[in-house]
Structures are given as C-alpha cells and as structure tokens.
Amino acid sequence: MEGLRIPGPTPCPAEVLEAMARQMINHRGPEFGRILLDVTAKLKQLFQTKADVFLLTCSGTGGLEAAVVNSLSPGDKVLSVSIGFFGERFAEIAKQFGAEVLPLHYEWGRAADVDDIRRALEKEPEIKAVLVTHNETSTGVTNDLAAISAVVKEFDKLLLVDAISSLGSIELPVDDWHCDVTVTASQKGWMAPPGLAMVSVSPEAWRAYEKARMPRYHWDFGKAKSFLERSQTPWTPAVSVVFALDIALEMMLKEGLDNIIARHARVAQAARDGVKSLGFALFAEEKYASNTVTAVAAKEGVDIKKLLKIMREEHQIVLAGGQQKLGGKIFRIGHMGWVNEEDIEAVLQALKAALPKAAVQ
Numbered sequence: 090m091e092g093l094r095i096p097g098p099t100p101c102p103a104e105v106l107e108a109m110a111r112q113m114i115n116h117r118g119p120e121f122g123r124i125l126l127d128v129t130a131k132l133k134q135l136f137q138t139k140a141d142v143f144l145l146t147c148s149g150t151g152g153l154e155a156a157v158v159n160s161l162s163p164g165d166k167v168l169s170v171s172i173g174f175f176g177e178r179f180a181e182i183a184k185q186f187g188a189e190v191l192p193l194h195y196e197w198g199r200a201a202d203v204d205d206i207r208r209a210l211e212k213e214p215e216i217k218a219v220l221v222t223h224n225e226t227s228t229g230v231t232n233d234l235a236a237i238s239a240v241v242k243e244f245d246k247l248l249l250v251d252a253i254s255s256l257g258s259i260e261l262p263v264d265d266w267h268c269d270v271t272v273t274a275s276q277k278g279w280m281a282p283p284g285l286a287m288v289s290v291s292p293e294a295w296r297a298y299e300k301a302r303m304p305r306y307h308w309d310f311g312k313a314k315s316f317l318e319r320s321q322t323p324w325t326p327a328v329s330v331v332f333a334l335d336i337a338l339e340m341m342l343k344e345g346l347d348n349i350i351a352r353h354a355r356v357a358q359a360a361r362d363g364v365k366s367l368g369f370a371l372f373a374e375e376k377y378a379s380n381t382v383t384a385v386a387a388k389e390g391v392d393i394k395k396l397l398k399i400m401r402e403e404h405q406i407v408l409a410g411g412q413q414k415l416g417g418k419i420f421r422i423g424h425m426g427w428v429n430e431e432d433i434e435a436v437l438q439a440l441k442a443a444l445p446k447a448a449v450q
C-alpha cells in the first residue's frame with residue numbers, strides 16, 4: 090500500500106524492507122551481538138542520551154508497561170498528565186499494577202499546562218513519578234515537554250515519557266530534558282516495521298529501579314542491562330526487525346537529526362496549511378499542533394467515514410479516523426518517518442477530489 094498515511098505503522102524504504110528478508114542468524118552469536126551494539130549506539134545518538142538504551146521485543150505499549158514496572162511499587166502515587174487516548178492508556182497501565190494514579194486530565198485537543206502540574210506537585214508532595222505523553226497521537230497535540238520536565242525536576246520527581254510518536258521525528262533531547270524513562274517504537278518515526286520498543290533509562294531511573302516492587306519478569310531492565318553487557322538480549326528478539334531498524338537508523342544518521350526534525354516541521358506545516366485551505370479546521374490547538382500527525386476536525390456536511398473510504402478505494406491513500414470518543418469527529422494524517430512534501434501534496438490533492446463525493450446524505 091503506497092499511500093499509507095496513518096500514524097503507525099508507517100511506510101518503510103525498500104532497503105529497510107530488504108533487510109527483513111535476510112536469513113536468520115544466532116541471536117546469541119557474535120554477528121548479532123555486533124548489530125545489537127551498533128543499533129544501540131545509533132539509538133543513543135538519536136535519543137541524544139548517554140543513558141542506557143534497550144530494545145524490547147514488543148509494540149510501544151510494552152515499553153510503557155516496562156517504564157511503569159521498573160520504576161514504581163504498588164501504592165506509589167503518580168501524577169498522570171493526560172491529553173488524550175494514549176495518556177489514558179499510560180495511566181491505566183500504572184493503575185493495573187497498583188499505583189495510585191492522580192489524574193490531571195485535559196480536554197482532548199488541548200496541551201497540558203505546566204502551572205497545573207506545578208500546583209498538583211505542590212499539593213501532593215508524596216507523588217513519586219509523573220507520566221506524560223510527549224506527542225499525543227490521538228489528538229495531534231505535542232506537549233511542551235521541556236517546560237514540563239523543568240517543573241517535574243524542580244520537584245525532583247521521576248519523569249516517565251511516552252515519546253512513541255515523537256522521538257526521532259520531533260526535537261527531544263532525552264538527557265537535556267531530564268527524561269528518566271523514554272519510550273518509543275519502531276513502527277512510528279523510525280521507518281521500520283512494528284516489533285520493537287526502544288527505551289532509555291536514566292541513572293535516576295536506575296535508583297528508582299532498585300526500590301521498585303511491582304512484579305516484572307519479561308520487562309526487567311536489570312536483565313536487559315546484564316545481557317546487553319554480553320551483547321545480547323535476555324529473550325529471543327525480533328531479529329528481522331533489528332536488521333530493518335539497523336538500516337533505517339543508518340539512513341537517519343546520514344540525513345542528520347536536525348534535518349529530519351526540520352523535514353517533519355515542513356511536512357506538518359504543509360499538511361496544516363493544506364487542510365485549512367480545503368475549509369477544514371485543525372482539531373488541536375494550533376500552537377501545539379504535532380509535527381508527526383495532523384488531526385483534522387470534521388466539518389459540517391462531510392461524512393468522515395465516507396471520506397476515508399473514498400480516499401482508500403479511489404485514491405489508494407489510507408488515513409486514520411478518530412479513536413474512541415473522537416470516532417467520526419476527526420480524521421488524522423500521519424506524517425512521521427519516511428515522508429516528504431510530495432506525499433502530503435498527494436494526500437491534499439486526493440482530499441480535494443474526494444470531498445465533493447463525501448457529502449452527508
């Protein structure tokens with residue numbers, strides 16, 4: 090499918106797909122060991138971190154669960170800063186493992202307000218960690234993570250970040266912004282297929298790990314670290330996805346992180362300008378509109394479901410609808426990873442052609 094414009098999985102370049110066709114190798118042998126160390130080193134460059142980085146064989150949600158169970162104990166108070174569907178998922182994971190979740194939840198489409206976070210942290214000194222989504226894929230909003238992090242660290246709390254749809258596409262210097270556990274996933278901005286979550290673990294997160302008592306086995310960061318010291322993962326990894334990610338990271342480093350970030354900004358601006366010129370409004374507060382996914386508000390007279398169907402069937406372009414309560418209320422254009430201005434131009438041209446046929450009956 091050429092016109093896959095959803096916010097993950099995202100299209101992969103041919104070189105990346107070819108890497109997936111490689112024969113299996115011993116995941117505990119020297120060749121895989123070299124690739125694993127190399128992939129980890131490249132990820133550290135793109136995370137802008139000197140902290141530990143691990144590959145986990147799972148989707149992004151597994152990475153979020155790993156962040157929770159390696160940092161917290163049952164009964165710990167955590168502040169959940171949620172601006173949408175994925176923020177609520179992060180909170181739900183913490184709740185399932187017995188954390189006491191204090192919600193600071195915003196109307197979908199809005200960004201979090203740092204003053205609210207400061208007030209919440211002042212009011213409840215026992216809060217141990219703050220859970221935050223950097224880029225909320227369900228609403229197309231990017232939080233001001235630098236400002237949020239500054240407040241969280243003013244109070245000396247642990248910062249657990251869902252950066253699944255931002256890292257590698259939108260500026261996020263993990264060390265400069267003091268993120269303790271940062272989670273992303275291969276099928277978002279990394280031009281690779283689904284199958285791997287990538288997480289960074291700061292020294293402060295390691296101190297929390299020592300005291301954390303939530304049950305963990307498969308996600309145990311201590312096991313990941315001790316195996317990585319031997320150039321291995323604790324469990325059989327998604328070998329083919331590691332091959333693919335290796336090539337994708339090579340391409341990303343060649344382009345350069347600054348160029349990648351600038352490209353995403355340009356592409357996103359083109360998407361926003363384009364949908365507005367078709368008479369749509371953005372769903373997100375424009376100041377916080379995401380550079381990896383554009384959420385477009387439904388407009389009167391247009392049947393969104395029908396519009397997406399026409400786009401798919403007549404223009405071979407797959408867009409995403411709204412999740413949960415946003416079903417039928419928005420549609421989303423994914424523009425993360427392997428994407429340029431021409432891809433967006435094609436989406437806009439197709440939307441223009443499809444719109445007159447998508448009128449509400």
Ligand SMILES: *Cc1c(COP(=O)(O)O)cnc(C)c1O
Pocket residue numbers: 097148149150151175222224225226251252253254274
């Ligand atoms: C995609 C996404 C997730 C979920 O990731 P899966 O890989 O589907 O488990 C969580 N958070 C954000 C912000 C995402 O974009």
